[in-house]
Amino acid sequence: xxxxxxxxxxxxxxxxxxxxxxxxxxxxxxxxxxxxxxxxxxxxxxxxxxxxxxxxxxxxxxxxxxxxxxxxxxxxxxxxxxxxxxxxxxxxxxxxxxxxxxxxxxxxxxxxxxxxxxxxxxxxxxxxxxxxxxxxxxxxxxxxxxxxxxxxxxxxxxxxxxxxxxxxxxxxxxxxxxxxxxxxxxxxxxxxxxxxxxxxxxxxxxxxxxxxxxxxxxxxxxxxxxxxxxxxxxxxxxxxxxxxxxxxxxxxxxxxxxxxxxxxxxxxxxxxxxxxxxxxxxx
Numbered sequence: 001x002x003x004x005x006x007x008x009x010x011x012x013x014x015x016x017x018x019x020x021x022x023x024x025x026x027x028x029x030x031x032x033x034x035x036x037x038x039x040x041x042x043x044x045x046x047x048x049x050x051x052x053x054x055x056x057x058x059x060x061x062x063x064x065x066x067x068x069x070x071x072x073x074x075x076x077x078x079x080x081x082x083x084x085x086x087x088x089x090x091x092x093x094x095x096x097x098x099x100x101x102x103x104x105x106x107x108x109x110x111x112x113x114x115x116x117x118x119x120x121x122x123x124x125x126x127x128x129x130x131x132x133x134x135x136x137x138x139x140x141x142x143x144x145x146x147x148x149x150x151x152x153x154x155x156x157x158x159x160x161x162x163x164x165x166x167x168x169x170x171x172x173x174x175x176x177x178x179x180x181x182x183x184x185x186x187x188x189x190x191x192x193x194x195x196x197x198x199x200x201x202x203x204x205x206x207x208x209x210x211x212x213x214x215x216x217x218x219x220x221x222x223x224x225x226x227x228x229x230x231x232x233x234x235x236x237x238x239x240x241x242x243x244x245x246x247x248x249x250x251x252x253x254x255x256x257x258x259x260x261x262x263x264x265x266x267x268x269x270x271x272x273x274x275x276x277x278x279x280x281x282x283x
Contacts, residue, residue, distance in 0.1 A: 013234070020191065026075075030060055033058075033066055033089075033141075033143075034058040034060075034066070036088045036089045036091070037058045037066055037068045037088070037089075037139075037141060038055050038058055038068075038248075039088040040068065040084050040085050040088035040089070040139075041055035041058075041068050041070065041085075041139075043084045043088065044070075044074060044076065044080070044081065044084055045070065045074060047077065047080050047084070048074035048075050048076070048134075050072060050074060053070065053071040053072040054070075054071040055068070055069075055070060055071075056069040056070060056071060061140070061277035063141075064142055064143045064144070065140060065141070065142040066140070066141050066142075067138055067139070067140055068138065068139040068141065069105075069137075069138045069139070070136075070137070073134050073135050073136045073137075074113070074134065074135075074137065075131060075132060075133055075134045075135075076110060076131075076132040076137060077132075078112055078114070078130060078131075078132070079129055079250055079252075081102070081112075082100075082114060082116075082250055083098070083250045083252060083253050085100055085116075085141070086116065086253065087253075089240065096141060097115075097116065097143070098115075098116055098141055098143045098144060099115045099140075099141070099142040099144065100112075100113060100114055100115075100116070100139065100140070100141050100142075101113040101140040101142075102132065102137050102138075102139055102233060103137065103138045103140060104135065104136070104137065105135075105137065106108050108134065111132055111135075112132055139179070140193040152245065154177075170273075186198055188223055190202070190223060190268065190282070191262075191265040191267050191268040191282060192204055192264070192265045192267075193244040193262070193265060195219065195223060197216055197219075197220050200212070200213065200215075200216045202261060202262075204264065207264075209261050211261070214254055214256075215237075215254055215257060215258055215261070218254055218255070218258060219258060221235065221238060221264075222270070222278070222280035223280070225280075226280050226281075226282045227279065227280070227281055227282060228279060229273050229276055229277055229278070229279045230277050230278060230279065231257055231266070231276060231278070232251060232277045232278075233276070233277075235251060235277065235278065236251055255270055255272075255278060258270055267282065267283040268281070268282055268283075269281040
């Protein structure tokens with residue numbers, strides 16, 4: 001038993017040392033970035049009612065900043081811009097942090113901007129409901145890396161603390177963990193799924209589906225009130241405003257992700273009530 005424990009702790013410490021002594025930097029592929037941004041431009045034109053004019057070539061302004069421009073003027077809906085850019089960049093597996101600026105062609109003034117931090121499911125997204133009128137715009141997207149300066153030094157300082165914490169968990173915390181796991185077994189039947197809110201997952205006899213924190217909070221609201229319409233305002237307030245956090249991902253994006261995760265059960269449907277909100281239909 002002690003031998004197994006020794007090997008487990010040793011492997012964990014070796015993993016930490018490898019992380020501490022290596023640089024983990026996400027490389028940006030200019031080609032993939034340009035493809036993703038051109039797709040975003042195409043979707044923005046369609047959203048503006050333009051299916052014929054061209055998206056101009058994407059220009060790399062520097063190593064991390066790219067410019068998206070258009071042949072004709074367009075109108076931009078901030079909510080749609082946030083969702084379209086995120087959806088277009090996601091397949092390219094690019095940086096999880098980026099800044100988007102919408103500039104007016106005539107004076108290069110910033111008409112709208114927001115910052116996204118996808119790993120933390122949050123960001124700074126102001127004025128989502130304010131339409132940018134038909135005009136000539138350029139969109140700058142600047143990709144940001146996490147701070148890596150002095151990261152190795154920080155890890156070397158933290159490593160002794162991590163080692164002591166790991167050893168303390170193995171020798172003194174296992175009993176506490178077993179009690180915590182037992183307390184986290186709240187389960188809610190949902191069609192052919194079993195919903196575990198504390199563990200952020202949906203379970204069927206064949207599969208286990210992970211949920212993000214926001215997806216889980218939304219699903220809890222729907223489960224509390226099945227077959228009832230919940231307004232967009234209430235969903236936004238309960239899940240985001242009550243936490244005092246401005247979230248980058250739009251409500252529609254989370255609903256879309258939940259639909260995909262519930263699609264194995266045809267008796268459960270997340271229905272959009274146009275102009276009002278959403279309803280979880282459970283037959």
